[in-house]
Amino acid sequence: MSNPYEPDPHKPQDPQQGGSGGGFSDQPYGQGGQYGGQQYGGQGGGYGGQYGGGQPGGQQFSAPYSNPFGAQPYGQQQPTSTDGVSIAGFVLSLTCCLSFVGAILGFIGLSRTKNDQRKGRWAAVSAIVIGLIGTLVAVGVIVFAVTVGLNTVTPGNAEVGQCADKSFEDDDAIGLRDADCDEPHDVEIVYAGDYSDVEDAVADEGFDIDELSDNEIAGVACTTLVGDEYSEVQTSEYVVGILAENVPPGSADAILCYVERSDGDELDAPLAD
Template sequence: MTNPYGGGYPAYEPGSNPYDSPSYGTRPSYDGLSIAAFVCSLTCCAAPIGIGLGIAGIVRTREGRRSGRWAAVTGLVLGVLVVVLGIGFVVFAAVMGSRTVWEDEARVGQCIDLDFLDDPIKASCSEPHAGEVIWAGRFDADQAGAFTTVSRAAFCLALPLDPAYRSAIESGEYDVRVETDAFDEDDPDSGDAFFCYIDRGDGEKITGRIRDAGEQVGA
């Protein structure tokens, strides 16, 4: 075929036309590992996996070879953050658990403080503290039945308390509280562990044991 305007057509050379390129107008495919890293980093249990997948995704998406680098980077950062927060929570829970006064481990005369949840924690009797355990044991059938019908003070006064504790309650200067491991704390069953403790009604701290007549208010 001749060119009507003169001269011949230039010879076609494969690859000389950019539209012939198979990659023209296409985008790199998304990297599956990068997406998986992002998804895994959103859950506590899979966050460590998200860290590993995020590192792999960053390698696989460098220089634009695959799309999804943002997912790999985000997955790595979130995974590290979730793991660090998880470790911090475990350490915090372990520390709080070691300080908590558990119902089946409490003992009479034990001095306590209250944490930010108003739960009893161990305290030194030689330092200012919130209160003192006055009874520890397990509900029998009669005690479990009476617990829902009387005040906490009346319930604990019905127990064979040390005279010093009985006098402290009857003075009206102390509030009486009960901690129980019952599923429903207001409706315990026979066999559930519990302890009674008293603290100052006016919020003052105590130094020394009430039972030993060494109690000082506001020290």
């Protein structure tokens, strides 16, 4: 009698059964059989075949995608150009007269370079800072110049009875600054007119004006031209001086005559009677 469990030698063996046995394999679990066809990470199926490209020992997970051109991620584009408004503002902020315009362009450039839309934000910030400082300096200089100009006494704007302090003095010129006659001051204006008046006064006194020094001209002409209210200035307690619009003066140039104390002390009250 034949053994019913003995395999028929003439019948082909099922490769899925993995051996010469019957329905059960004598191989260890995971080798051969329906679970042992391919190990994980091998060729063909399993996770190794899916992510490893079908190569033995392939990686189970691929590397993150990298951009070979080094571009920024989507939505983070780099600025491609430098903002001309910011650069122009920076240049103008360095000038003495257009620093205010430079500051304005700096504020505009600050908006144009926001969020790295354009390059040149440093120029916009610098234009604002330098432009504002330059503007303040320019305003200060203008205010100072206007103040000095309004307070400066010249032959063209001098008035008789006006008091002044000396802002500077040298051998050829003198500077006068408006002062309060009721406060201590250096000089008082006793005559204002044209140089032709001086020429006439010197000639009336019998002198040749070309042969006189400036002090002699002042002594002769100014003491003659002053009004009666300044009669006391002809005493030795005071000295007179003359200031012309131009040096040497022409007949049509404005002049003024001033009086100061001979001892160098300040005047403390108006001289006019």
